[in-house]
Structure formats: structure tokens, C-alpha cells
Amino acid sequence: MSAEILTAQPDNQAEAHEHHHHEQSFIEKYIFSTDHKMIAKQYLITGLIMGFIGIAMSLLMRLQLAWPDQKFWIFEALLGKFGTDGVMDPGIYLALVTIHGTIMVFFVLTAGLSGTFSNLLIPLQIGARDMASGFLNMVSYWLFFLSSIIMISSLFVEAGPASAGWTVYPPLSALPQAIGGSGMGMTLWLVSMTIFIASSLLGSLNYIVTVVNLRTQGMSMTRLPLTVWAFFVTAIIGVVSFPVLLSAGLLLLMDRSFGTSFFLSDIYIQGEVLAHQGGSPVLYEHLFWFLGHPEVYIILLPALGITSEVIATNARKPIFGYRAMVASILAIAFLSTVVWGHHMFVSGMNPFLGSVFTFTTLLIAIPSAVKAFNYITTLWKGNLQFNPAMLFSIGLVSTFITGGLTGIILGDSTLDINVHDTYFVVAHFHLVMGISALYGLLAGIYHWFPKMFGRMMNKNLGYIHFWVTAVGAYGVFFPMHFIGMAGLPRRYYTNTNFPYFDDLTDTNVLISVFAFVTATAQLVFIYNFISSIFYGKRAPQNPWQATTLEWTAPVEHIHGNWYGELPKVYRWSYDYSKLNADESDYIIPGQDFIPQNIPLQEGEEELNH
Amino acid sequence: MTAFLVIIVLALLAITFWQISKVYKLAKPSGDDGDIANDKDNQKQGKIMLIFTVFLYGLMFYSFYYLSKFYLPEASSAHGDSYDQLMFISIGVIMVVQIVTQILLHYFAYKYRGKKGNRALFYADNNTLEFIWTVIPVVVLAGLIIYGLVSWTQIMNPQQDEDTMVVEIYAYQFDWRARYAGQDNVLGKANVRFIEGINQLGVDETDEYGKDDVIVNELHLPVNKPVIFKFRSQDVLHSAYFPFFRSQMNVVPGMITEFGFTPTTTSKEIKNSEYMIEKVRHINELREERSNDLVAEGRSPLDDYEFEYYLLCNKICGVTHYNMQMKIVVEEEEDFNKWMKEQQTFGELLAQQ
Numbered sequence: 001m002s003a004e005i006l007t008a009q010p011d012n013q014a015e016a017h018e019h020h021h022h023e024q025s026f027i028e029k030y031i032f033s034t035d036h037k038m039i040a041k042q043y044l045i046t047g048l049i050m051g052f053i054g055i056a057m058s059l060l061m062r063l064q065l066a067w068p069d070q071k072f073w074i075f076e077a078l079l080g081k082f083g084t085d086g087v088m089d090p091g092i093y094l095a096l097v098t099i100h101g102t103i104m105v106f107f108v109l110t111a112g113l114s115g116t117f118s119n120l121l122i123p124l125q126i127g128a129r130d131m132a133s134g135f136l137n138m139v140s141y142w143l144f145f146l147s148s149i150i151m152i153s154s155l156f157v158e159a160g161p162a163s164a165g166w167t168v169y170p171p172l173s174a175l176p177q178a179i180g181g182s183g184m185g186m187t188l189w190l191v192s193m194t195i196f197i198a199s200s201l202l203g204s205l206n207y208i209v210t211v212v213n214l215r216t217q218g219m220s221m222t223r224l225p226l227t228v229w230a231f232f233v234t235a236i237i238g239v240v241s242f243p244v245l246l247s248a249g250l251l252l253l254m255d256r257s258f259g260t261s262f263f264l265s266d267i268y269i270q271g272e273v274l275a276h277q278g279g280s281p282v283l284y285e286h287l288f289w290f291l292g293h294p295e296v297y298i299i300l301l302p303a304l305g306i307t308s309e310v311i312a313t314n315a316r317k318p319i320f321g322y323r324a325m326v327a328s329i330l331a332i333a334f335l336s337t338v339v340w341g342h343h344m345f346v347s348g349m350n351p352f353l354g355s356v357f358t359f360t361t362l363l364i365a366i367p368s369a370v371k372a373f374n375y376i377t378t379l380w381k382g383n384l385q386f387n388p389a390m391l392f393s394i395g396l397v398s399t400f401i402t403g404g405l406t407g408i409i410l411g412d413s414t415l416d417i418n419v420h421d422t423y424f425v426v427a428h429f430h431l432v433m434g435i436s437a438l439y440g441l442l443a444g445i446y447h448w449f450p451k452m453f454g455r456m457m458n459k460n461l462g463y464i465h466f467w468v469t470a471v472g473a474y475g476v477f478f479p480m481h482f483i484g485m486a487g488l489p490r491r492y493y494t495n496t497n498f499p500y501f502d503d504l505t506d507t508n509v510l511i512s513v514f515a516f517v518t519a520t521a522q523l524v525f526i527y528n529f530i531s532s533i534f535y536g537k538r539a540p541q542n543p544w545q546a547t548t549l550e551w552t553a554p555v556e557h558i559h560g561n562w563y564g565e566l567p568k569v570y571r572w573s574y575d576y577s578k579l580n581a582d583e584s585d586y587i588i589p590g591q592d593f594i595p596q597n598i599p600l601q602e603g604e605e606e607l608n609h
Numbered sequence: 610m611t612a613f614l615v616i617i618v619l620a621l622l623a624i625t626f627w628q629i630s631k632v633y634k635l636a637k638p639s640g641d642d643g644d645i646a647n648d649k650d651n652q653k654q655g656k657i658m659l660i661f662t663v664f665l666y667g668l669m670f671y672s673f674y675y676l677s678k679f680y681l682p683e684a685s686s687a688h689g690d691s692y693d694q695l696m697f698i699s700i701g702v703i704m705v706v707q708i709v710t711q712i713l714l715h716y717f718a719y720k721y722r723g724k725k726g727n728r729a730l731f732y733a734d735n736n737t738l739e740f741i742w743t744v745i746p747v748v749v750l751a752g753l754i755i756y757g758l759v760s761w762t763q764i765m766n767p768q769q770d771e772d773t774m775v776v777e778i779y780a781y782q783f784d785w786r787a788r789y790a791g792q793d794n795v796l797g798k799a800n801v802r803f804i805e806g807i808n809q810l811g812v813d814e815t816d817e818y819g820k821d822d823v824i825v826n827e828l829h830l831p832v833n834k835p836v837i838f839k840f841r842s843q844d845v846l847h848s849a850y851f852p853f854f855r856s857q858m859n860v861v862p863g864m865i866t867e868f869g870f871t872p873t874t875t876s877k878e879i880k881n882s883e884y885m886i887e888k889v890r891h892i893n894e895l896r897e898e899r900s901n902d903l904v905a906e907g908r909s910p911l912d913d914y915e916f917e918y919y920l921l922c923n924k925i926c927g928v929t930h931y932n933m934q935m936k937i938v939v940e941e942e943e944d945f946n947k948w949m950k951e952q953q954t955f956g957e958l959l960a961q962q
Contacts, residue, residue: 169924171845171862172927178782179927264862266800266863267845267862268811269844280861281863321739346858351761351766355761358761359754362754376710376713379721381721383728384722384723386650386651386723394658394715398715401714405706405707409703412699413758418855420857420923421857421924456643456644459650463657467661481672482677486679487853489923492931497932497934500892500916500919502892502895502896503892510617536644540643543643543645576731577728577729
């Protein structure tokens with residue numbers, strides 16, 4: 001529909017379609033934009049700012065954990081009355097834990113990653129003029145922005161922000177008497193997350209409708225790039241599971257504000273018995289993890305999608321096992337909704353239920369393993385181009401394997417008993433979803449920066465960024481498994497009350513130093529990102545010589561993405577290094593890739609879709 | 610060890626600053642390649658990939674060699690042996706996979722680094738391969754699942770007979786209490802609504818079963834006697850974590866949760882085990898160093914450490930979550946009985962009032 005309008009000649013129909021062709025005002029173009037490319041950039045920049053805050057918080061925690069009895073002026077500078085005389089307040093430590101988790105999981109790796117690249121790539125890679133609804137897309141971004149502002153403003157509340165962990169389990173999160181952060185700070189957290197969920201749902205519905213309806217001619221589902229498959233399935237998981245978190249949040253809000261007892265029962269606190277009776281925190285845990293676990297894949301699948309695309313392009317090879325990759329995405333998506341109980345093996349739920357969740361959880365290792373093997377095979381006999389995006393993608397596969405493997409321990413109900421809620425868990429999920437997804441995000445930024453900003457990022461800075469980050473991330477999280485095996489609980493402000501942990505101090509210092517080094521490397525990235533926006537080299541139309549449709553669109557951003565007609569698609573998106581019949585040269589002589597909009601050549605057999 | 614650490618740290622910092630000092634130089638435009646990797650980059654990055662692989666394996670080796678000593682001592686409970694064995698097998702399996710896949714990944718990245726004129730192999734599919742690496746995880750995981758589930762069922766459904774001791778573990782911000790069921794081995798009814806004055810655990814004062822209950826703030830357990838814990842919380846979620854007994858269960862307000870185990874090693878035995886003697890010696894060395902620093906600063910030195918079993922809170926529960934612990938003593942049955950005789954029953958406590 002929009003296609004007809006935008007392929008019209010601007011000259012003779014200028015009046016009829018004035019709305020589409022007039023000069024956009026600053027506000028229309030940069031602020032309340034309905035153009036998916038601009039919205040993608042808005043998501044990215046908001047996400048990066050939130051990421052900066054989230055990572056800064058983790059550094060404060062690492063400072064405290066490595067040198068618990070030292071004073072640091074930075075605590076007083078940043079935490080104010082919660083860091084008086086350079087000593088961190090134990091309550092604010094928990095607030096940092098909580099907000100760091102919330103920001104990184106939702107604001108950076110859900111909105112920042114999926115929001116950015118779903119918006120940028122879905123229309124461009126399926127050959128559409130824009131999202132199905134540009135307006136909803138704009139609303140989605142601004143709701144996200146609003147929720148970010150509310151989350152940040154909760155940091156300035158008198159009694160401190162939410163402090164019950166990112167999972168905000170009641171009763172701790174429900175009772176201001178139990179912890180200061182459960183007052184106003186927690187209310188703001190709930191409001192912010194409610195708006196965030198609305199934003200996420202609008203976005204997801206839009207992505208789904210767009211992928212289903214707006215694929216260009218010839219773009220069958222089996223010709224979609226794996227990125228789009230990943231975004232599409234991610235959106236479906238989001239639509240299925242985010243509403244459940246909303247319901248948990250609303251019930252919690254009612255328990256807090258209207259005296260209901262969904263999650264509260266038999267509580268005596270601060271010298272008085274509360275009236276609540278009959279609720280159960282375990283119900284909340286079920287509702288929370290019904291989102292919470294799929295959330296891991298909401299974060300991870302887009303990163304894996306990006307990796308598939310980047311690895312294939314830079315290996316100059318088709319992704320190995322396209323169909324198996326799609327099947328794995330679908331299998332992971334389905335299984336992700338039936339494994340939430342593995343967060344609750346020792347919650348007091350029936351042990352038989354624990355057995356069922358162990359079974360489903362270990363099943364999910366199978367499609368994950370298939371994906372990892374397929375990535376490795378894609379590298380085999382490739383002609384690897386080590387652009388920074390490629391390095392980050394290889395890094396992702398590496399951390400995904402390392403972190404995923406320890407999931408076999410945590411997913412086993414028996415083994416979980418003694419490592420549950422220890423640093424072993426922290427190490428596991430940071431590697432498998434934190435670092436891996438961040439690598440995916442960074443790979444995506446390096447790869448599609450030319451598409452977003454029309455300029456190239458500096459590759460040498462990219463190399464420094466990658467190698468320091470790669471060394472640092474492993475340096476932080478690999479040794480961390482071992483302090484977890486010592487039985488060291490997570491979310492402890494200090495370990496000095498247990499002399500048994502005294503010999504872990506050196507390792508904690510080592511971890512912190514790696515953390516600071518890694519964080520420093522991110523400054524290089526920020527410098528590179530900002531300076532490249534303004535001073536980067538002009539990007540050619542197809543810098544990585546990729547096959548997907550976004551590289552057939554002009555470098556400059558135009559409303560509607562393509563001049564003239566939309567491209568037609570004749571082949572899948574992985575025709576790299578395909579040879580002609582007598583194997584003397586590539587199908588297109590001298591060019592090792594065939595864009596999707598090139599028709600089948602004479603004597604060429606269409607394969608693999 | 611500390612010296613080694615300091616060297617690593619300094620080296621890393623030096624590398625970081627050295628690299629960052631090059632930022633400006635590198636930020637300058639680099640030739641005419643338009644910031645797209647060229648043959649030189651591919652060569653160089655491929656080699657760095659190899660160096661990184663050495664680092665990664667070095668880190669893994671270092672962690673296993675130096676840090677695996679952190680792993681908890683042999684389990685002090687009957688079911689703990691099978692736990693440790695399953696853990697050992699699982700770590701073995703995942704490390705085999707880790708070592709093989711990481712080598713393949715990084716070696717392929719190095720070996721197939723790009724060169725102009727090289728031709729990548731158009732290799733898009735192979736059902737046999739896909740089949741193989743679907744089936745291998747299935748078989749391995751099936752083994753682990755079956756082993757795991759058998760242990761899980763045994764651990765979570767402990768045999769209970771009249772010999773099993775019943776103990777309530779009571780959690781509140783920010784401490785623990787233990788309530789023994791007493792002579793009749795039945796706990797008196799309890800609810801937070803009965804909390805009043807010295808009746809801090811809210812035991813029903815009219816319940817005859819409660820009269821002989823014994824409430825203490827240090828958990829004593831007779832060795833080799835099965836015990837079943839009933840967990841009750843007064844305010845928020847807590848988690849009762851007994852690391853040395855491979856046991857953990859959340860403590861949930863509004864419901865009673867359970868976990869049972871049989872302690873097999875007395876406190877005295879574990880203190881005299883080779884593992885613990887070495888560990889405590891090392892910890893005390895560190896504490897002495899630390900104490901010297903503290904004294905130099907005019908602060909009071911640290912006490913010498915002696916190992917005792919402990920129970921700790923492992924679910925975020927409030928500001929002082931990090932210091933919610935209870936000492937556990939495992940002793941011979943006669944010592945336990947002697948200790949128990951010295952304790953006041955709930956009935957006696959009320960009578961005092």
C-alpha cells in the first residue's frame with residue numbers, strides 16, 4: 001500500500017502526495033519520526049546511554065567487592081548520602097545490584113539490541129518501505145524513552161531505588177518496612193516496567209505483522225535472512241511472555257498499594273503482624289520466570305541472528321545448515337516457554353515439578369548445540385574477513401559455548417541445589433546472555449553502522465575494542481565460576497563476615513581489575529562511535545559485499561528506503577562463493593557474492609531454500 | 610600467589626594504557642581501504658586469534674590449577690557423595706566439549722583467515738553432520754538427565770521413620786533460629802500471629818506438642834542421624850543454604866518448605882581433615898597479614914579463624930543479608946544429647962514468665 005504511494009514520481013504528483021514529500025521539520029525528522037531507520041538510531045543511542053549507566057554501576061559493585069574495607073571518594077561523589085565518607089551503604093549496594101540487572105536486561109539488551117536491529121533490519125531486509133505501522137513504532141520508542149526516564153529518576157528517590165534484586169521477589173519488594181528501596185523507588189520501578197512492557201508489545205506486534213505481510217515479491221519465508229527469522233521469533237516470544245510479567249507487576253502493585261494478598265501471607269515485620277493472608281511468593285516466582293526465562297532468549301536470539309548474518313558474510317560462505325538454524329530458533333523459542341521452573345528448583349515447589357523442568361531445560365541444550373556446531377562449520381574452509389563485527393561474532397560463539405555449557409550444571413536440579421544463587425550462577429548468565437548478547441549488539445553496530453550513519457567506523461579502534469574486551473570478559477567471568485563453587489552467595493555486600501571466604505579475596509581483586517580494564521575498552525568504542533558518526537569515512541553502498549537487500553538501498557536515508565520500485569527477490573540470502581557449473585569461476589565472474597535481487601543465472605541451480 | 614596476581618594486574622594495566630595511548634595514532638585514517646579489513650588485517654587478526662586462544666586455555670588451566678582448591682571439601686552429608694560425583698562427571702563432560710569446540714572455533718578462525726584470491730567453499734548443508742551433532746548431545750544429555758533425576762528424587766524424598774529428627778529452621782531479618790521438636794518429635798503449631806513477648810517464634814502456647822520444643826540460635830546435629838528440616842519465615846523470602854551438606858531450600862513466608870539430610874562428618878572430624886587444616890592455615894596467614902595492616906592504621910586486628918559449619922542466607926532479604934548466618938555443630942549422639950539436656954524447653958520458657 002505504502003509502496004504505491006512512494007514509487008510515485010515526486011515531480012508530477014507532488015501536490016497529491018505532499019505529505020510524503022515535503023521537507024520534514026527537525027521535530028518530524030529527528031524526534032517524533034515514524035521512519036524505522038531513525039527510530040532504530042533512537043533505540044540504539046538510548047540503549048547505549050542506559051548501557052553506560054548500567055556498566056558504571058557494575059564497576060561500583062566491583063570496587064566494593066574487591067576492597068570492601070577501603071574508602072573510595074567516588075562512592076561519595078556518585079552515591080551522595082549513600083556513600084558518606086567514601087563508605088558504600090549496604091542498602092545501596094543492593095539497589096545497584098537491582099538497577100544494574102534491570103537496566104542491562106531490559107533497557108540495553110532487550111530494547112537496545114532487539115529494538116535497534118529489528119527496526120533497522122526488518123523492513124530493509126525483507127524489502128519493505130517501512131514498518132507496518134510507523135506511528136505505533138514511534139509510540140513504541142517514546143514509551144521506551146519514558147520508561148527509561150522513570151527508571152533513571154527512581155535513582156534519585158530519598159529512600160533509594162528498588163533494591164530487591166532485578167527479580168523483585170515479594171515480600172521484600174512489597175514491603176517498605178523490609179527495605180527502604182521498596183517504597184517510592186519500587187513504585188517507580190513498577191511504573192517504569194509497565195510502560196516498558198507496553199512499548200515492547202507494540203514493537204513486537206509491529207515486527208510480527210511486518211514480517212508476515214510486507215515481504216517483497218519473491219521473499220518467501222525460507223529466503224529470509226536468519227536475522228529476520230530471529231527478530232520475528234523473538235517478537236513472538238515477547239508477545240507471549242511479556243503480558244505475564246505485566247500481570248505479575250500489576251498484582252504486586254495491588255499488594256503494595258491496595259492491601260490485596262496475592263503474594264503475601266503470615267508476615268510479622270517491625271513488631272507488627274500484617275493483615276495479608278493466603279498469598280504465596282512462589283506464585284509470583286512462577287509468573288515472573290514465565291517471562292524471565294523466555295527473556296533470556298528474547299535477548300539472545302537477536303544476537304545469534306546478527307551473528308549468523310555477520311559470520312556468513314565475512315566468511316564468504318553460506319551459513320551452514322540454514323534449515324537446521326531456523327529449526328533451532330523455533331525449537332529454542334518453544335522450549336524457552338516451558339523451562340522457567342529451573343530458576344525455582346529450591347523455591348519450595350514440588351520436587352516432581354523440578355524433575356520435569358530439568359528434563360525440558362536440558363532439552364534446550366540440543367538446539368543450542370546445533371547452532372554452535374553450525375557456526376563452527378561455517379568458519380571451516382571459509383575466506384574469513386576479520387572486520388571488527390566478525391571478531392565480535394566469533395567472540396559471541398565462544399562465550400555462548402562457555403556460558404552455555406555451565407547451564408548443563410545449573411539446569412540439573414540436583415546440581416543446582418548447591419550452586420543456586422552463588423557466583424557460579426552470576427558467571428554463567430553473564431557469559432551466556434550478558435557478554436554474548438553484548439557481543440551481538442556490538443557486532444551489529446560495527447556491521448550496520450554504515451547503513452545507519454552512512455559512514456564507516458574506524459577498524460583499528462574496533463580491533464583494540466574487541467581484543468581488550470575479549471580478554472577482559474573471560475578474565476572476569478571464568479574465574480568467577482570457581483568462587484561460586486566455594487559456596488560464595490551472590491548479592492552479598494561484603495564477604496568479610498565469613499572468614500571462610502577470606503582466601504577468595506585475591507580472586508575477587510583479579511576479577512575487579514579485569515572488569516575495569518574491560519570497561520576502559522568500552523570508552524574506546526564510545527569514542528569511535530561518536531567520532532565516526534561525524535568524521536568516519538564515507539561508506540560505500542555495500543561495504544561488506546553482502547547479499548541481503550539492505551545493501552541494495554541507497555546510502556543516504558530516504559523515506560521508503562528504495563528509489564523507484566522495491567527490489568524483487570530471486571534467491572536465498574546466503575549465495576556466497578557459489579560456483580558456476582564447471583567450477584571455473586563464481587556465478588558472477590569475479591564476484592564472490594550474489595545479492596538476493598539478482599535473478600538466477602543461466603545454468604544455475606537454486607539451492608538451499 | 611599475591612605476587613603473581615600483582616604481576617598479572619600490572620601487566621594488564623600496562624597493556625591497556627599502551628594500547629589506549631595508540632588510540633590517537635590509530636584513529637587516523639588508515640590507507641585507502643575504507644576501514645574494511647584487508648589482507649594485512651586478516652593476517653594480523655588471525656594471528657592475534659591464535660594468541661588469544663593461548664590466553665583462553667591458559668586462563669582455563671590457571672583456574673583449574675589454582676582455583677579449583679576453592680571447591681568445597683568432601684560433602685558432610687550422606688547424599689552429598691552422589692552430588693559431588695554427579696558434579697565431577699558433569700564438569701568432566703562440559704570441559705571436554707569446551708576444550709574441543711573452542712579449539713575448533715579459534716583454530717578455524719586462524720587457519721581460514723582471508724586472503725585475496727582465496728576461494729571459500731560453498732558448503733551449505735549436510736544432513737549427516739547435522740544428524741550426528743544432534744544425536745551426540747541427545748545421548749550425553751540423556752545420560753546426565755537420568756543420573757540427575759535419580760539423585761534428585763532420592764535427595765528430595767528422604768526416607769522418614771520415627772528415628773528421623775524433626776527440626777524447624779526459622780528465618781527472620783537478619784538471623785536464624787532452630788526449633789527442635791523435643792521428646793515427642795512433633796513440632797508445636799506456630800504462626801506469626803502468636804508472636805508476643807518472649808514467644809518470638811510464634812509457637813502456639815496452647816498446643817501440647819509445643820511444650821517440649823527447644824528453641825536455640827546454634828544448630829546442633831547428631832552425626833549419622835537423619836534429620837528433616839521444616840523451614841518457616843517470619844517476614845520475607847530467605848534461603849537456607851548449608852553448603853557443606855550440599856543442601857539448600859528457600860524459606861517462604863506463608864508456607865513450610867522441607868529438606869532432609871543425614872550429616873556424616875562431625876565438626877571435629879572436618880576441622881582435623883587435611884583439606885580444612887590447610888585451608889584454615891592459609892586463611893589465618895592472610896588474616897595475619899591483614900591484621901598487621903590494620904594495626905598499623907590504628908585499628909583492631911582480626912581474630913584467628915577456626916572453622917565451624919555454618920548456615921547462611923542465600924536469597925536477597927534486606928540490608929544485612931550479607932551477614933545472616935548460624936553456626937552448626939555436628940557431634941556424636943551422646944554429646945548432642947548432653948547439649949540438648951542443657952537447653953530450655955518452650956514450656957519452661959513460658960513458665961519463667
